[in-house]
Amino acid sequence: MKITSTNIAKPTTIVWNGKKTKTGIYKTPTNAPIYLEKETVKSDEVSDRNVHGGIYKACYLFSENQYDYWKKLYPHLDWNYGMFGENLTVKNLDETKLFIGDIYKIGEALVQVTQPREPCFKLGLRFGSQEVIQQFINYGFPGIYVRVLQEGFVQTGNSLKCMEHDKSSISIYDFFQLLYSKTKNLQHLKAVHNHKALPQKKRALLNRFIKNHIKQD
Numbered sequence: 029m030k031i032t033s034t035n036i037a038k039p040t041t042i043v044w045n046g047k048k049t050k051t052g053i054y055k056t057p058t059n060a061p062i063y064l065e066k067e068t069v070k071s072d073e074v075s076d077r078n079v080h081g082g083i084y085k086a087c088y089l090f091s092e093n094q095y096d097y098w099k100k101l102y103p104h105l106d107w108n109y110g111m112f113g114e115n116l117t118v119k120n121l122d123e124t125k126l127f128i129g130d131i132y133k134i135g136e137a138l139v140q141v142t143q144p145r146e147p148c149f150k151l152g153l154r155f156g157s158q159e160v161i162q163q164f165i166n167y168g169f170p171g172i173y174v175r176v177l178q179e180g181f182v183q184t185g186n187s188l189k190c191m192e193h194d195k196s197s198i199s200i201y202d203f204f205q206l207l208y209s210k211t212k213n214l215q216h217l218k219a220v221h222n223h224k225a226l227p228q229k230k231r232a233l234l235n236r237f238i239k240n241h242i243k244q245d
Contacts, residue, residue, distance in 0.1 A: 029120045030118065031183065031185060031187075032117045033117040033184060034057065034058050034182065034183060035110030035114060035115055035116070035117065036055060036071055037055040040053075040054045040073075042153055051150050051153075052073030052113070053113045053150040053151065054154065055072075060183075061181040061182060061183035062181070063179070063180070064139065064179055064181075064182060065179055066086060067082050067083055069086070084142045084175055084225075085142070086139075086173070086175060087139065087173070087174050088113060088172070089117075089118050089174065090118070091123075091171065092117050092118060093120060093121070101163065102155055102157075112154075113150070114171055121171070121188075123172065123200040124199050126200045127141065127195075127197040127198060128142065128194065128197045128200065128220055128223055128226065129197045129223060130190060130192065131192040132174075132188045132190055133189040133191050134188050137176060137179060137181070138176075138177040138178035138180075138191070140225055141172055141174055141200065141225065143225075144204040147164045147165065168204060169201070172200050198219050198220055202216050206234070212237050212240075220234065221235050
């Protein structure tokens with residue numbers, strides 16, 4: 029895996045349901061290295077701290093390999109890296125091989141894989157259609173959020189070097205399925221329901237899934 033593009037955004041004001049709101053979804057490539065801080069990417073816009081940024085969503089990575097699929101669905105868009113709101117566009121990023129808790133070295137930074145991206149209406153605004161949200165869920169390759177264990181600069185061309193692989197965990201791809209599928213995989217739930225790489229709210233949600241699964245049995 030290698031960084032294809034580093035992307036940041038300036039604050040953009042949009043109108044949604046008749047109300048003005050600020051967003052950082054409109055990210056564009058930058059020629060300079062970007063600095064990964066503990067709760068955000070330096071100089072990047074994070075407007076809604078309830079759902080973006082923070083310790084468990086400090087930086088968002090999306091696969092360059094998925095761009096062709098989306099370009100075919102939305103050929104009229106003005107395509108560039110950062111379209112999905114990602115800070116790092118990464119060649120050969122594969123959610124089926126990235127496990128919750130995995131630790132990677134990227135440039136000067138050390139990061140830990142935490143969770144997949146869950147799409148919201150702002151992705152729909154970027155694509156000009158709210159239909160993209162369900163399409164994004166159905167496709168199943170959402171990119172990853174990471175926790176920054178060691179701050180530092182990263183830049184285009186940096187490789188992602190696996191420092192620690194959590195074999196007891198599950199992949200980001202499988203976790204994404206857990207969040208959205210009606211039928212939950214109990215084995216997957218038990219593997220990560222108290223994983224320290226996940227925020228407490230996610231752990232509580234997984235434990236509710238387990239309780240519901242037991243009730244149904």
